Amino acid sequence: MSKFPEYKHDKSKEWFDRALAAIPSGVYGHLGPSEGLFLPITKWPLLGDRAEGTYFWDVDGNKYIDYMCAYGPNVLGYNDKDVDAAAAAQRKLGDCTTTPSYKMVECAEKLKDVVDIADWAFFMKNGNDATTFSVMCARAHTGKKKMILFRGYYHGASQWTQKADYPGVLPEEVANNIVVPWFDIQALQEAYDSCNGDIAGLIAQPYDHGNFFDNVTATKEQWAAVRKWCDKHGVVLIIDDVRCGFRLDLAGSDHYYGFKADLICFCKALANGYNMSAVCGQEHMKNAASSVTFTGSYWMSAVPFAACIACLDKLEKINAPALFKEKGTKLTEGLIAAGKRHGFDLIASGEPALFYLRIANDDSLMLHQEWVAECVSRGVFITSHHNHFINAALTDEDINLTIEIAEDAFSVVAERHPDLGLTK
Numbered sequence: 001m002s003k004f005p006e007y008k009h010d011k012s013k014e015w016f017d018r019a020l021a022a023i024p025s026g027v028y029g030h031l032g033p034s035e036g037l038f039l040p041i042t043k044w045p046l047l048g049d050r051a052e053g054t055y056f057w058d059v060d061g062n063k064y065i066d067y068m069c070a071y072g073p074n075v076l077g078y079n080d081k082d083v084d085a086a087a088a089a090q091r092k093l094g095d096c097t098t099t100p101s102y103k104m105v106e107c108a109e110k111l112k113d114v115v116d117i118a119d120w121a122f123f124m125k126n127g128n129d130a131t132t133f134s135v136m137c138a139r140a141h142t143g144k145k146k147m148i149l150f151r152g153y154y155h156g157a158s159q160w161t162q163k164a165d166y167p168g169v170l171p172e173e174v175a176n177n178i179v180v181p182w183f184d185i186q187a188l189q190e191a192y193d194s195c196n197g198d199i200a201g202l203i204a205q206p207y208d209h210g211n212f213f214d215n216v217t218a219t220k221e222q223w224a225a226v227r228k229w230c231d232k233h234g235v236v237l238i239i240d241d242v243r244c245g246f247r248l249d250l251a252g253s254d255h256y257y258g259f260k261a262d263l264i265c266f267c268k269a270l271a272n273g274y275n276m277s278a279v280c281g282q283e284h285m286k287n288a289a290s291s292v293t294f295t296g297s298y299w300m301s302a303v304p305f306a307a308c309i310a311c312l313d314k315l316e317k318i319n320a321p322a323l324f325k326e327k328g329t330k331l332t333e334g335l336i337a338a339g340k341r342h343g344f345d346l347i348a349s350g351e352p353a354l355f356y357l358r359i360a361n362d363d364s365l366m367l368h369q370e371w372v373a374e375c376v377s378r379g380v381f382i383t384s385h386h387n388h389f390i391n392a393a394l395t396d397e398d399i400n401l402t403i404e405i406a407e408d409a410f411s412v413v414a415e416r417h418p419d420l421g422l423t424k
């Protein structure tokens with residue numbers, strides 16, 4: 001018997017119907033149900049009302065302990081008072097103005113201080129802007145054409161990051177991408193030889209944190225081999241730290257894995273939800289970055305820069321990566337043990353700060369989806385096919401309650417499937 005009452009989502013459904021009438025897909029992209037990440041859909045909130053700390057409330061007033069953290073931007077806790085105060089003070093002075101505020105310079109200087117490889121920083125708005133700019137820099141720097149990507153990559157939603165058969169994408173827009181298996185030096189060499197060395201750069205996440213499979217962390221040796229290969233061939237090494245950035249290591253995830261990228265892309269955790277992204281680079285990439293035509297209406301807005309400085313200050317003060325590792329480990333160990341008590345083999349993979357979950361009792365992911373949905377409908381917001389995120393506002397009490405609710409959800413699923421013989 002479940003100890004936690006199931007949430008109702010009547011208002012959420014009403015709002016979603018209104019959304020469908022006014023917006024293609026209703027709620028589109030990864031925040032909505034159209035990508036198939038929310039199954040069964042009846043158990044999920046689709047529209048929210050407010051958020052605070054590690055929680056958000058949906059339009060029906062249901063409260064969630066949120067392990068998606070807005071898919072990353074919530075790194076200190078929603079509405080962090082220090083970041084919000086810095087942003088509010090800057091808002092009084094000006095935000096989107098004709099000349100950029102000096103805050104932009106301070107923000108670049110802060111990134112130079114914090115990020116290991118950063119000799120400079122360049123700002124934009126989304127992760128996709130940062131990866132696209134980096135690819136342009138690699139081409140401008142080398143005068144070469146093709147890019148190497150590691151299998152299962154996600155670098156945003158621009159045409160070049162999509163696949164040839166996706167709606168609206170032309171084959172020629174992805175024709176210069178060469179996809180190779182992770183850390184396969186022989187495949188890198190074959191890719192290089194196949195185009196007579198016409199390779200501008202290699203862009204990769206710090207480790208394989210893809211969807212629908214157990215995430216695979218990297219080793220220092222693997223990255224050292226890739227760095228060496230790039231150096232040998234003059235290939236620009238770009239780390240897409242949009243998702244992992246500042247959660248593994250404030251100096252950059254390349255630093256965490258013991259190597260130096262030429263360019264590194266940041267976004268999500270940069271300013272605790274204020275809208276900005278950044279590319280940091282080594283000195284030898286600075287001229288190329290200057291030469292690329294790249295700007296946007298809101299890219300030099302000052303409020304996010306003020307928020308970013310306050311966010312990075314605080315992440316340093318609390319030694320956030322160590323905290324995230326500790327909380328992520330405690331949580332995943334608790335979840336695995338709770339699963340075991342009900343006959344479930346729950347696997348946690350990836351780095352603890354960005355843990356990925358999968359119930360391994362059946363390969364189809366159906367049991368896993370059911371369990372995730374039962375957690376969500378009792379107030380633990382996780383998703384079934386994407387990695388999760390830890391934020392600094394998450395307390396031990398939140399973790400303990402999460403494990404209790406998750407255990408309840410395990411018991412519900414086990415009782416629903418007597419044929420599997422999971423219950424004791």
Ligand SMILES: Cc1ncc(COP(=O)(O)O)c(C=O)c1O
Nearest residue numbers: 126127128154155156240242243
């Ligand atoms: C690794 C990675 N790169 C790039 C992006 C694209 O960022 P954005 O959605 O801000 O454009 C994401 C977004 O989830 C990401 O996880």
